[in-house]
Amino acid sequence: MAELDDDAPLTKQRYRDAMANLAAAVNVVTTDGPAGRAGFTATAVCSVTDEPPTLLVCVRRDSSVGEAFRANGVLCVNTLAPEHKTLSALFGGKTPADERFAAAEWSRASTGAPVLSGALASFDCRVSSVVEVGTHAVLFCEVVSVGDGAPTEGLVYVGRRYDTVCACAS
Numbered sequence: 001m002a003e004l005d006d007d008a009p010l011t012k013q014r015y016r017d018a019m020a021n022l023a024a025a026v027n028v029v030t031t032d033g034p035a036g037r038a039g040f041t042a043t044a045v046c047s048v049t050d051e052p053p054t055l056l057v058c059v060r061r062d063s064s065v066g067e068a069f070r071a072n073g074v075l076c077v078n079t080l081a082p083e084h085k086t087l088s089a090l091f092g093g094k095t096p097a098d099e100r101f102a103a104a105e106w107s108r109a110s111t112g113a114p115v116l117s118g119a120l121a122s123f124d125c126r127v128s129s130v131v132e133v134g135t136h137a138v139l140f141c142e143v144v145s146v147g148d149g150a151p152t153e154g155l156v157y158v159g160r161r162y163d164t165v166c167a168c169a170s
């Protein structure tokens, strides 16, 4: 059981160590448009409201991909299945964009954002507002269409490693 320690300084490392205990779905977030095609791995994705359907994505402001998302103003959140572990590492590393996208099959959403074939779910979005908080930009995104695959197993990231969970309806 975790106990709060108010005396120890709250360092970045202690914050990260605690956050590492939160299991999170793994997504590849993609965009395309005048600023070019880009994509990155993200666990900082969350549903905000269903009226209007809105989710948020947090992206590091100093990442090579962040500006493309802001400039294109559209994105697709592709939720990964267990077979996408290698893809997650590719989109989460320093690999050039073309190599990232060459590792999977894609179609195009109505916004123009790339949709991952075999994703557990895909959310095609328009960025409705951006709030900068510290090192990250929080992209609030209105969902314009969704696609979901057959119930299967989901990929989660917890304790700094990947795991598989049942995503089947009980």
Ligand SMILES: NC(=O)c1ccc[n+]([C@@H]2O[C@H](COP(=O)([O-])OP(=O)(O)OC[C@H]3O[C@@H](n4cnc5c(N)ncnc54)[C@H](O)[C@@H]3O)[C@@H](O)[C@H]2O)c1
Binding pocket: 015, 016, 017, 019, 020, 043, 044, 058, 060, 092, 135, 160, 161
């Ligand atoms: N929100 C994020 O930007 C975020 C989330 C998860 C992982 N990552 C990156 O993926 C790599 C591997 O992460 P890891 O979980 O194995 O180990 P880690 O020790 O770097 O991170 C542990 C946890 O802390 C949080 N975190 C890490 N970096 C963060 C950041 N810059 N801003 C906000 N929260 C952050 C995440 O919840 C992460 O799962 C690292 O480079 C990490 O920075 C970034």
Ligand SMILES: Cc1cc2c(cc1C)N(C[C@H](O)[C@H](O)[C@H](O)COP(=O)(O)O)c1[nH]c(=O)[nH]c(=O)c1N2
Binding pocket: 026, 039, 040, 041, 042, 043, 044, 045, 058, 059, 060, 062, 063, 064, 065, 088, 089, 091, 092, 093, 094, 095, 157
């Ligand atoms: C499991 C996991 C989860 C996340 C990440 C990584 C991994 C492996 N990364 C980091 C991000 O994917 C990485 O910095 C990319 O490389 C960013 O693209 P550039 O390398 O800057 O092009 C990440 N970055 C971010 O800004 N928000 C996030 O939610 C996450 N989540």
